[in-house]
Amino acid sequence: MFTGIVEELGEVTRVGRRPEGARLSVRGPLVTSDAKHGDSIAVNGVCLTVVEVEGDEFTVDVVRETLARSSLGQAEEGRPVNLERAMAADGRFGGHVMQGHVDGTGTFLNRDPDGLTHFAYPPELGRYIVEKGSIAIDGVSLTVAAVSAQEFAVALIPTTLSLTTLGRTQPGDPVNLEVDVLAKYVEKMATVHISGAPVDNGVGKEDA
Structure with a gap:
């Protein structure tokens, strides 16, 4: 779950197109400070699963459905993106209930x-x-x-x-x-x- 309180303005560093979708790498020093494989991070409001963390960058796989239904289908290197980690159970609720599922x-x-x-x-x-x-x-x-x-x-x-x-x-x-x-x-x-x-x-x- 997310709250819509953006933690950091990140940047897309790599876009790898694949038949089944795309693999994106995003730079975000704050959200990667404690990120690990399997964590959820919202990228421009899209809940994505971290598959790799290297330095201040994390990598996610984006399926074709997500590319078609969100602006991530137009992702390109250098584009800024809003980043938010999934809300911790003991965190402060500052926004509203969000799933990271773009409508x-x-x-x-x-x-x-x-x-x-x-x-x-x-x-x-x-x-x-x-x-x-x-x-x-x-x-x-x-x-x-x-x-x-x-x-x-x-x-x-x-x-x-x-x-x-x-x-x-x-x-x-x-x-x-x-x-x-x-x-x-x-x-x-x-x-x-x-x-x-x-x-x-x-x-x-x-x-x-």
Whole structure:
């Protein structure tokens, strides 16, 4: 689990394309200080498993599904990325509940004179984005300041702009979006009472 409090601005140092996906190496002195094989690190909001640590760099394998559903499909050497280690059980909870499972990619639109930053979002995510609700953009936990049928806005403080990739994003750039997982659970549970349909919890008779 992650909280969306970015620990470090890292850098992609190597990208190796493979038939089944890609292998990325990322420089991040802080997150590699105690990293080991099998640990989870969120890279721009994508939960990835460490397969190798060497010096201040760690290496991860990224499957084709992840490349297709996130901005990591456009990863290239030298690109800055937001890094966060999985939350320790005794850690301080500063953001919101995040799984590191990207729901889709949005597009950075602009920053307006009122200090709000605007993003377009995929239509299928609209029902989960609500004013004053939580959303993760490239792994950064943020609060929705305004939302319309096609876009939403957040207020980014100077610290967020300077310490994360969001201060470097240009109009048209893709961003990873993870909506509030609690909203998705509530939707699934409420659907039963609205439609009368049984909940499909994935458990068959042979598993009961």
